[in-house]
Amino acid sequence: MKNGLRQSMAWLHTWVGLGVGWILFFMFLTGTLGYFDTEIDRWMQPELPMEQASLVESVRIAEARLQQQAPAAERWFINPATNRDSPNLRIFWQDKPVGDEKRGATGNELLDIATGLPVTARETGGGQILYRMHYALHYLPLDLAYWIIGVCSMFMMVAIISGIIIHKKIFKDFFTFRRGRGQRSWLDMHNVLSVVALPFHIMITYSGLIFFAAVYMPLIVTSSYGFGEDTERVFFDELLAEENKLERANVSAPMAPLDSIIKVAEERWGKEQLRYIDVSHPGDANARVAIGSHLDSPLRSSAELVFDGVTGELLNNQAAFSSAPRAVRDTLLGLHEGLFAGPLLRWLYFLSGLLGTAMIATGMVLWTVKRRPQQLKQARGPDFGHRLVECLNLGTLVGVPAGIAAYFWANRLLPVDFMARSDWEVHALFGTWFAACLYPIIRPIMRAWVEELWFAAAAFALLPLVNFLTTDRHLGRSLVDQDWVFAGFDLTMLAVSLFLGVAAIKLRRRLPQAALNPAKPTDYRHPQQEAIQ
């Protein structure tokens, strides 16, 4: 549409990026934190003990509790505390549907090995709610949220591919970084961040779309499966066909002891390799027990052993996947979630996510830096649109991290017996984000940047102190105890604080004195023209 492909693509890249940049930044940052969701969970429930019970004992306790809580359930699910994803013994059950329900009611509990009863810990959204926000967005109905993030992901996809096309010297530019050159430096930084983790950016965006593919492209499913309310379910049932699914016989029969079933599985896979125990129709003559192994590859579905729940006989050894398209899908989803990743790879995932977040941030800053000189020359000052982007950029790029700090603060400071405390943790996050967007209205924009960066840096820096004052698992102790979840969390907060503080200092140094001490605080001035030189 412009003269030449690269010009057209540059135009597209700019506007597509601007359109959804703020939501994408939020999605990338909260999604990145999701790679440490359970670690965050544990930090947010400091009362929880560190469990290391034996598998047999865990399963015995879980089975007893399930017998008591849901003897007539359709399904039991046990997650023993054998890996990072389930640091505490967790049970889950689903009752038979009553009346015209499609699915029965469900329940789940974290169990204390010592007592066999549910653990008592403060109510919190934990790392799970934080991670969920990156696709469910909070406050909005789920269907709407899925469509919003779907549109944003499509924009991201277009931005990535058009960005590659613009970049004729992709490898040369990768080694190019011109410091202290204002706009040019921002562009170089944006390029380096984009190129260095390009495969990750493409993978995470495309696989993100695949999670809800059937929601975004319902006609593709409908054209083969017909219209109807449960079209999607019929399709997935057929795709994920599980051979050993049996209907309930409605004849009660005593269960084979789970201990012996576990032993068979451990003989095959080795110790500590069990990820879950899935019992369908417990107490029925057609009971089935499926045992899954740990994920050791991106393939999302793991190998499974299926046993007859009454005789304890091994029925089959199910391979992890059945067909190529399903394997591709499972691999994409598995790569996105990264559940298989060990500590090193997990940190690499985290780092890649941060690079993606920074890529979006630098792209958005670049938009304003590029237009500022022109906008400042205008007689009536910058346009409304430009000012709006400036406010939303600052409010989001600093406000979302500050909001996440507020989320952690709320977890420690809200009274433990306050009923709606997990709701208010989330309100603290979004409230801070909102306030950070409004703040530049009453302050000159560059000054607001420096002040918000300092605010966020302080909020992160003080978190280990708040943790010290409100729990007994402070940094001094967690380091001595080699409690890497707590020590890692506190140290990461300090590192984030350092990063934000350095950004604040660097920015302030570049500002002329006049920008920091304006005559009237409400005067919307743009001293950045000098600032970006």
Next chain:
Amino acid sequence: MTRSTLQLSQATNRYRWQIVSRILAATVGGYAVANISAILLSFILPMSRSEAVMTSLLLSFAIYTLAILWVFAVKSVLKAWLGLVIPSVLLGALALLVKLVEAA
């Protein structure tokens, strides 16, 4: 208003409408092309029904992305629209034909 500023504002208006038209073509037209070609694919792939549908779902977003990029890459708006409408109609007709033959 002098003649030259009038011409300028007319040109600006025309440019704006072209942008709107392209955005519509990319979002709606691209979505249609992605869906229709994926549906045709799901009918003709030599796999079981659920596998063919999954394969088509996996590819549909790539087709959509390419369609969007194409709309903004071509010189004229008309060409952009034609490039979406013609394949949509042809592939759609083909898909319908396949479905009818199957049913017969």
